[in-house]
Amino acid sequence: MKVGFVSILGLPNVGKSTLINAILSKKVSIVTSKSQTTRDAIMGVYNEKDLQIVYIDTPGLFPGDEALYQMMEKSARRSMSGVDVILYVIDSTSKNYSKDDETLASIKSDAPIILLFNKIDDVRVEQMEALLAHYNEKYPNYEKIQISAKTNFGLKDIKNAVVAHLSEGLPYYPEDVITDKDKPFMAKEAIREELLRFLKDEIPHECAVEITSYEEKDGGIFIKATIVAEKEGHKAIIIGKGGDMIKKISMSTRHNLEKMWQSHVTLICRVECVPGWRNDPRKLQKLGYGREDN
Numbered sequence: 001m002k003v004g005f006v007s008i009l010g011l012p013n014v015g016k017s018t019l020i021n022a023i024l025s026k027k028v029s030i031v032t033s034k035s036q037t038t039r040d041a042i043m044g045v046y047n048e049k050d051l052q053i054v055y056i057d058t059p060g061l062f063p064g065d066e067a068l069y070q071m072m073e074k075s076a077r078r079s080m081s082g083v084d085v086i087l088y089v090i091d092s093t094s095k096n097y098s099k100d101d102e103t104l105a106s107i108k109s110d111a112p113i114i115l116l117f118n119k120i121d122d123v124r125v126e127q128m129e130a131l132l133a134h135y136n137e138k139y140p141n142y143e144k145i146q147i148s149a150k151t152n153f154g155l156k157d158i159k160n161a162v163v164a165h166l167s168e169g170l171p172y173y174p175e176d177v178i179t180d181k182d183k184p185f186m187a188k189e190a191i192r193e194e195l196l197r198f199l200k201d202e203i204p205h206e207c208a209v210e211i212t213s214y215e216e217k218d219g220g221i222f223i224k225a226t227i228v229a230e231k232e233g234h235k236a237i238i239i240g241k242g243g244d245m246i247k248k249i250s251m252s253t254r255h256n257l258e259k260m261w262q263s264h265v266t267l268i269c270r271v272e273c274v275p276g277w278r279n280d281p282r283k284l285q286k287l288g289y290g291r292e293d294n
């Protein structure tokens, strides 16, 4: 059978997580309209008869100042070592090519790079022509595929292009393994997704979530989580008037987890203020960021 590893890279918000979910027909990675949603490398395994492709979704390549962003960038760059193919996702609706040019130039890998022009459902013909002209001139030897991760357009072309670069081998994972992340990780991400959805501006970006207790008992799943905020003011906003906001976030997360797991979920969230957590390596480690396996 054909087997291999494929890293999905690109700037923040270009649709990398939407793509891995579309390829797997399963949600392994959270998606929001905000940049820097994904903070960890997340593996998703695609199985077909005589084929296993291990995709790795990564944090957007973004050189931020805080230790958290540096760890996220490191995690994305680590994910390109030893892979068979790199899928570099480009947001076709963006007219600024320079950041992608800079980032592509910084990728040091022997793996073939396939450029995926995403969001073509949302782009005008003239803009698409200008974009293709730029990349055809600058990267004549890279394969290029136009896709829409949102509408599943081009997924078959991606698979065919990837398979052409894979070798024969034994599967890396049993067929029932879909991701390397466990349920507590998924719960943490589901809470982060709702924080990003309900809260404005920098607040969700300055939050982390720690799952302090996870138990499966009596046919249900019981989760306790702490939302870590940077500032007391943020903590107050996350809690909301009379606890309104935290209630909304918890209920919505619980609903999403129950839908995903088809199981009854009890979720208790509390909010804590930990100033400077994004720049403190020990606190980052405690919150699960910056480990070599991420």
Ligand SMILES: Nc1nc2c(ncn2[C@@H]2O[C@H](COP(=O)(O)OP(=O)(O)OP(=O)(O)O)[C@@H](O)[C@H]2O)c(=O)[nH]1
Pocket (backbone or CB within 6 Å): 010, 011, 012, 013, 014, 015, 016, 017, 018, 019, 030, 031, 032, 033, 034, 035, 036, 037, 038, 039, 058, 059, 060, 061, 118, 119, 120, 121, 122, 147, 148, 149, 150, 151
């Ligand atoms: N119109 C359109 N929007 C898309 C498409 N793919 C993704 N999006 C949207 O783009 C936004 C970002 O998607 P994500 O999948 O979270 O992007 P990402 O690259 O994983 O972002 P980070 O994790 O922040 O690096 C979301 O609002 C998606 O719905 C697409 O094919 N077409």
Ligand SMILES: [Mg+2]
Pocket (backbone or CB within 6 Å): 016, 017, 018, 029, 030, 031, 037, 038, 058, 059, 060
């Ligand atoms: Mg993402």
